[in-house]
Amino acid sequence: MSAAVSVLFVQILRLKPVTDQGSRHIRIRSLKIELNSRVGHWQSIDFKHVLQNWFKQPHTNWGIDINAFDESGNDLAVTSLRPGEEGLQPFLEVKVLETTKRSRRNLGLDCDEHSTESRCCRYPLTVDFEAFGWDWIIAPKRYKANYCSGQCEYMFMQKYPHTHLVQHANPRGSAGPCCTPTKMSPINMLYFNDKQQIIHGKIPGMVVDRCGCS
Template identity: 90%
Template sequence: MDIAAEPCVQVDGSPKCCFFKFSPKITFTNVVRAHLWVYLRPVLHTSTVYLQILRLKPVTEKGSRHSRIRSLKIDLNSRNGRWQSIDFKHVLQNWFKQPHANWGIEINAFDMNGNDLAITSPGNGEKGLQPFLEVKVAETNKRTRRNLGLDCDEHSTESRCCRYPLTVDFEAFGWDWIIAPKRYKANYCSGQCEYMFMQKYPHTHLVHHANARGSAGPCCTPTKMSPINMLYFNDKQQIINGQIPGMVVDRCGCS
């Protein structure tokens, strides 16, 4: 399961970014992958940028208020700005294990002239460019015994209506504007709807056998579908986090 977490920006505080909130349900899952995405402002000429991610500590704690999490040296030559990702799995795992240690982070990306190119609190024309976390957590096993339908695989000899696994790979399509998920389990339905379905769909069954023009018997089709969360770039290079309905086949049946 892929999720996105946007920061709670403290406009009047220091620093302005970033503190990420997580639901208790997510903190009990296993983190498979986590990346922090930061947008760097455009530069006119190639510039060396030092990107720093600093962990914040309580104000009452003695010593420095920060400790370094990540430090990257980047040669930036984009006149349109660009998104930079930072591996954040280890940090997130620690936050989930010790929620009290999550006091937020500070992000900066200084060039050789001391200009901070990291957008942490979007200004005019910078909507959708705030930092965010892309997180993939392990799927939880959902157990239910009611009306599941049949599940098959590519080696199955089942001829009845069945749900088959299918993984959609956006990268294989060349859809590089999708950030996450890069691939997901879509599934599909296939198989025959035999005589046993006459009791459930008697009119459809009888019309089919009466050879009415254009008639058809029960078809194997999705009877339950679920959405997926998707992160993608719009035409302005802004990040959109949305839920796309009807993307996963959960159950197949005859109708």
């Protein structure tokens, strides 16, 4: 027997302040989706242009409204209320890419795999969770972690007096400065817990933003 196929319509609306000039909703997209009624289904929707406008004009961010209807126009629940399916709520994933324009205050060297730089430098490194087989992580599937590598010359001793003194006083050997992250930032992650529920969390110290000698 063939599986039953259902047709549903999804409407995505952007909210705006309530005024006397008309509706509070601005339609973003309308989708017609065919799916197997016996199997769960994720639907990805691109909100890139909406987010770009929100970044330019944050005061216009009043949220979005997602509605689902069947072929007869009856409202459908976007989330499931059945026990064990609490993790099926919609979520919004935002990816922000670093531009090539850098701040003058952002000290520290940036290198790539072709660089001949021997000094302490930040190198690009992409961590791929799918390559690890970590299928319990929903998003991001991969991210730019970066890492530090390189030599710290003797002149850096003047910047770190304690290290300079330990270098001379330590009888057990060298204690010179090493190339290490001096600034790190977190990433937001969505993942399944042991109950198969979707958890959102901010994981600290996941991205190396700057490297230095210390």
